Amino acid sequence: MQAKVKAASTVQAHITALAGQCVKCGLCLPHCPTYRLAGTEAESPRGRIAFAQALAERHLGATPSVLEHLDNCLACMACERVCPSQVKYGELIATTRAWLRDTGAAPRGALSLGGLLAHPRLLGTLLRMANLPGPRRILQSRVMRALLRPFGTDRAVAELPRLPRIEVQPSRAPEPPRARVGLFLGCVAASVDRDVHAAARTLLQALDYAVVLPSAQGCCGALALHNGDAAQAARLGETLRSLFGGAGVDAVLVSASGCFGTLRDHVFADSPVRVREIHEFLDADAHIGTLKFRPLAERIALHTPCTQRNVACADGAIARLLARIPQLQIEALHAPPGCCGAAGDYFLHHPETADALRAQTLDSALATQAQSLVTSNVGCRIFLANGLRERTAGIPVMHPVVLLARQLEN
Incomplete structure (x- = not known):
């Protein structure tokens, strides 16, 4: 008991120290999506920092209202990127959520995807079954959604992802390869981004890399961390460290920007394994100029996920890679779009x-009059594609790597 009390007090002191870095300047406020929507201090980074500090110092109780404001945070990290005091907001909000969860102050939520995400093969089987024409039509009917609403699963059914067709098949591995790289497949992405992984292998093999795909890969733990379940995140991370640590790879490449930060900063933080964002890796490759791409006389709308901009900081690499496709017109989304609303499983718990x-994001994308929408995170891809279907826009949503592989000439 004393050990638990001491551990809790240490966490509280850490939260207080992190919160103390904030000078309350408010420069982060216009960059916060929830503040822009609500216009209240409680829905701003500055307000949430104040709540976390007051909770840690026992000046405030964990009331439903306080917990709601903390839970409403998208963890998009836009505030952290623009903060002149370099407040570690991401660490602060994650630590606060984990502490509240461990002490029983915060509810664990009616719908948790943690169990499924830890078993990507089971998740993939369920997604394939749900995507059959009959089951999908039944699941997404008004009657079924009404029946599922009391259990909190109607939203998940409404946003059920569609599984992609693999258009580009990887060629044989180069002999001898320049280097060996591992490719992280993830949990949801293992099924929904199969086309991305095939395209990544195509591009990497064209650059003479041997691509290693360790079996039994799973979730990186990002959603667990997002929801305050540090123990589950640690278990998932240990599995990945063991798999890739013994794979003999020079780097682990990540094509889903939402997974990259967790893998770099948590899973492999104290490991000799290097984690690289795939666009940054390709853009920096000395041989990238040897790849030739077929012209594409189309306009694309380029959506930059929060994690791509604020965590991976590799949004420029995507634009430079796509600019290698002749005649392609790239239109970046206009302000205000920051977060598209997906934010891990946020869209399931905070639908409004x-x-x-x-x-806002779709309005900006459609205003470009583009033939397709390009985004680099699996959650954004699912959420935006479903939104476009609701609008009957008929615009495909694809990953940058898929577009590059599709246009690859050699």
């Missing part, structure tokens, strides 16, 4: 906020 943010 998520839908409002998605509407």
